Amino acid sequence: MIVDAGPRTEVDARVEPTVSRLSFPNGTLLPGLFDAHVHLALDAGSDPAETLHTASDAELSAGRAMRAEQLLSTGGTTVRDLGYRGGPAVRLRDEITSGRKPRPRVLAAGTPLTAPGGHCWFLGGEVAGEAAIRSAVRRNAANGVDLVVVEGDPLSGLSALRSVRLVLAEGRPFGPGTALSDPPDARDR
Template sequence: MELLISAGQLLTGPAGRGISDGAVLVRGPEIVAVGPRAEVAALAAPDARRMDLPGSTVLPGLIDCHVHLAFSAGPDPVGDLSATDDATLLEDMAHRARLLLDHGVTTVRDLGDRGFLAVRLRDEIGAGRRPGPRILSATVPLTPPEGHCWFLGGVVEGEEQIRARVRRNAEAGADVIKVMATGGGLTSGGAATWESQFTPEELRAVVDEAHRLGLPVAAHAHGTDGIAASVAAGVDTVEHCTWMTRDGFRALDDVVAEMAAKNVYVCPGASPNWRAFAARFGEDRARDVFGRLRWMAEQGVPLISGTDAGVPGAVFDNPVGSLEFYAYLGFPNDQILDMATGTAATALGLGDRTGRLAPGLRADLVVVDGDPLVDLAALRDPRLVVAEGRTHVPGPQPEC
């Protein structure tokens, strides 16, 4: 059956492009028409389901480019993970995926789980057996012995093991390869957050094997050296990209220029809890650290949105909190929305499937009251979410 949604405003994308008093016609999993209300309504079948929402805005479904569905977002997600068996963990992950869908997220990129569970969940959602967003899964992230997130099972040592792990992930259904180019704060006893974990040659082996198999590479990289080596190796996205060194922070102009020239996307992974950083370190230092993102964007580096949902404080039910981080930095709302829709879709290789409201694309959209171009808070309580043509009305979930 067809679904006709008429609204006071459609944000078709990009750059805030929209239609006043418009309508979207959905047939199955696909958008078949977008335009002025009367024109689109004339195309709908007599038995189409019709929703008339004159005070609402329809926009593309949000895309969260960095989540960890296997993590609890509690104070000790690693401990929670180790205490949870796979069957229970899959149910927990499904609960978190639905939370994201409740809040308007129709696509996520899961950048590290255990036991290929995100692939199982992806396929169940895709088959319509569970509600949730489209999932792109990295499966098990590559890390050295005792490296960042070693407990997920992706430990490798040397180029031969690196290539074998990439092939195994691909065979298990990975949509993207994740490599922990530097250390991270979630793992104790390993490399410091700023320290590199792989040599430049090893990173090139990751990229070479992944690209040979048609898979993109996402590099977790906080440290300046690790960022530079990842970009030189040809990764497709850099996650976090905080430019940390042993003694502070140092961004490299030539590497930023290379990122802009190669169209290497940066996903800062701004947690909804980002304000806690500012409170802990002080507004001046926070603005200095955060300001590097604005500077990179001004140099032409494309930014995409991601919440790092699952790590401490990065909850699954507040994607808008992460988007507000960019408003804090002075980005205009139309650009912020692009980072979470069209630009994100292009970065993930989905630009011909989602990220805009256009005929022929998948029916991924969210209906909200008010105007998010004026106030991002309008995104907080969606009235309706449509993911791959399946309608979802946000509401209470059973306890998992």
């Protein structure tokens, strides 16, 4: 975290003498990188959906933490984890925020919303109809998510634009934002 800037002599004068100082005269300062679309629950195997269904909760939790650490080691300081069923991304975010795990900052989504059989259906967020969409948004908000994900295919026969408006309206009182995964009929609007 950068807390001061300026010529070194001026910054040194404003800092307590007990504060550690590091010098990298030939180094380059790189800002932290923000990865806006990750699924920390998914591994890089040939069938990540199968891994989600066969791995234990402990294995999935360890995998999420390992992938978050890998992102941090390559310069990723913030990630937007776009979902899995339930609240594991929220738990990882809370562990990081509490200082129990040195990982990147996580903006956590819960279960992504999709039409039955739609994109990422295997994450458990299939919804059919406005009542189901509203219920899913409330469930995600109750889990403490930072955002609700709406997958790109139209939800439950509604246009993607109408679905997104419904999610925004339903989520607004609870605070979560909304992320989109390329809604097809909203591109030209």
